[in-house]
Amino acid sequence: MGVIDKSAAILAAIExxxxxxxxxxxTTGFHRATAHRLATAMEQHGxxxxxxxxxxxxxxxxxxxxxxxxAGLPLRDVARxxxxxxxxxxxxxxxxxxxxxxxxxxxxSVESPNGLRTIVAVGQTLPLDRGSAGKILxxxxxxxxxxxxxxxxxxxxxxxxxxxPIIDADGTVVAAVSVSGPIERTTRSPGKRYADRVxxxxxxIELAAGW
Amino acid sequence: MGVIDKSAAILAAIExxxxxxxxxxxTTGFHRATAHRLATAMEQHGxxxxxxxxxxxxxxxxxxxxxxxxAGLPLRDVARxxxxxxxxxxxxxxxxxxxxxxxxxxxxSVESPNGLRTIVAVGQTLPLDRGSAGKILxxxxxxxxxxxxxxxxxxxxxxxxxxxPIIDADGTVVAAVSVSGPIERTTRSPGKRYADRVxxxxxxIELAAGW
DNA sequence: CGGGTTGTCTCATTATGTGAGATACAGTTC
DNA sequence: GAACTGTATCTCACATAATGAGACAACCCG
Numbered sequence: 399m400g401v402i403d404k405s406a407a408i409l410a411a412i413e414x415x416x417x418x419x420x421x422x423x424x425t426t427g428f429h430r431a432t433a434h435r436l437a438t439a440m441e442q443h444g445x446x447x448x449x450x451x452x453x454x455x456x457x458x459x460x461x462x463x464x465x466x467x468x469a470g471l472p473l474r475d476v477a478r479x480x481x482x483x484x485x486x487x488x489x490x491x492x493x494x495x496x497x498x499x500x501x502x503x504x505x506x507s508v509e510s511p512n513g514l515r516t517i518v519a520v521g522q523t524l525p526l527d528r529g530s531a532g533k534i535l536x537x538x539x540x541x542x543x544x545x546x547x548x549x550x551x552x553x554x555x556x557x558x559x560x561x562x563p564i565i566d567a568d569g570t571v572v573a574a575v576s577v578s579g580p581i582e583r584t585t586r587s588p589g590k591r592y593a594d595r596v597x598x599x600x601x602x603i604e605l606a607a608g609w
Numbered sequence: 610m611g612v613i614d615k616s617a618a619i620l621a622a623i624e625x626x627x628x629x630x631x632x633x634x635x636t637t638g639f640h641r642a643t644a645h646r647l648a649t650a651m652e653q654h655g656x657x658x659x660x661x662x663x664x665x666x667x668x669x670x671x672x673x674x675x676x677x678x679x680a681g682l683p684l685r686d687v688a689r690x691x692x693x694x695x696x697x698x699x700x701x702x703x704x705x706x707x708x709x710x711x712x713x714x715x716x717x718s719v720e721s722p723n724g725l726r727t728i729v730a731v732g733q734t735l736p737l738d739r740g741s742a743g744k745i746l747x748x749x750x751x752x753x754x755x756x757x758x759x760x761x762x763x764x765x766x767x768x769x770x771x772x773x774p775i776i777d778a779d780g781t782v783v784a785a786v787s788v789s790g791p792i793e794r795t796t797r798s799p800g801k802r803y804a805d806r807v808x809x810x811x812x813x814i815e816l817a818a819g820w
Numbered sequence: 821c822g823g824g825t826t827g828t829c830t831c832a833t834t835a836t837g838t839g840a841g842a843t844a845c846a847g848t849t850c
Numbered sequence: 851g852a853a854c855t856g857t858a859t860c861t862c863a864c865a866t867a868a869t870g871a872g873a874c875a876a877c878c879c880g
Contacts, residue, residue, distance in 0.1 A: 439613040522673070
């Protein structure tokens with residue numbers, strides 16, 4: 399395991415919650431001296447900072463890096479109008495997810511106009527093993543063969559969703575479009591209702607991206 | 610120079626603009642093999658990604674890291690209402706900056722209601738050697754002795770600003786509050802008009818933070 | 821075709837990060 | 851105040867792990 403892998407492990411640990419050196423050692427399993435050296439090195443670069451209690455937190459450089467990282471995702475700009483149309487069409491919230499290790503990250507989100515609606519913030523991390531977008535991004539065979547996936551109350555109670563893969567020129571799944579809302583409106587088989595529109599949105603995004 | 614420093618240099622280079630391996634080698638000065646090994650390692654962790662042309666770009670993990678990093682900045686929540694009041698009071702846009710290496714990062718921003726106004730996005734990186742907030746954050750002696758700083762057309766033509774330091778319990782400058790607007794409204798000595806209110810806002814933020 | 825890219829891999833050398841332990845320091849508790 | 855926790859930080863011999871020259875294959879362009 400190289401230094402980069404260790405640093406990434408430290409970042410991942412701190413991402414969960416602020417941690418003092420001792421806690422960092424416990425969650426990562428690194429030697430105290432090692433964790434200390436790496437963390438202080440990252441602190442010097444602004445990747446980490448320390449709060450008043452001396453605990454390590456994510457640093458302020460990450461704020462600006464995250465911003466430009468989000469701006470650089472080409473799909474974002476392209477997907478936004480399509481997501482807006484999808485929301486106008488279905489009345490439910492729509493998101494765009496990309497895989498990230500064992501998680502998925504929401505890179506674009508448009509909320510339903512309804513009072514009761516699903517809310518996912520841009521940048522929010524969700525598990526890959528729950529929800530319809532998870533099925534798509536982890537490469538579930540049935541979902542990909544069918545061209546879309548649905549889930550009911552998997553990730554969060556009372557919420558159902560339908561997702562479709564976005565496939566680039568090479569044929570690899572790069573993202574998932576998702577529509578989600580309360581079961582009361584989506585019914586227990588949301589696919590019947592929304593699958594064709596979500597799939598159409600995915601095709602529209604691919605087209606807009608020039609694939 | 611350790612691996613972390615090299616990785617940070619690579620991140621900083623990519624932050625400026627997407628770069629292929631050759632460009633990365635040129636801007637960082639590292640050996641091709643070294644740049645390649647580090648960049649691909651960071652790619653595996655989602656810190657970097659590659660676009661269709663193979664160029665390295667900031668990865669999607671940074672989007673989620675940046676989000677939680679921004680949420681973890683305690684000053685943000687505390688400062689927002691004060692900034693809003695400052696905007697209501699002066700009619701100009703107000704921002705909160707923290708130093709970040711040779712730059713400063715905007716961590717909170719409230720815009721003026723006026724049609725002609727200064728716009729700085731949260732997460733945006735600005736130089737430390739320009740503008741009144743730069744004077745504060747780089748520790749300019751005159752500015753700190755006086756308790757505030759002003760600048761007229763330094764960072765951007767036609768824009769003037771006034772900034773004041775936010776000082777924590779240890780006496781170190783941790784951030785800068787700033788008010789900025791078009792010279793036509795602020796006049797060429799904006800300090801005369803706004804300094805007392807910006808300084809008051811800084812004190813209010815320190816008070817709200819419990820210092 | 822041949823000369824210029826490009827990204828990727830291997831491998832000997834050695835620089836660099838490692839970890840046990842020492843040190844220091846602050847906060848308890850007796 | 852002294853002894854005793856828990857911290858964070860530093861030192862140094864050692865071996866791991868990063869380094870960079872160079873080889874390689876793929877690609878593009880004239």
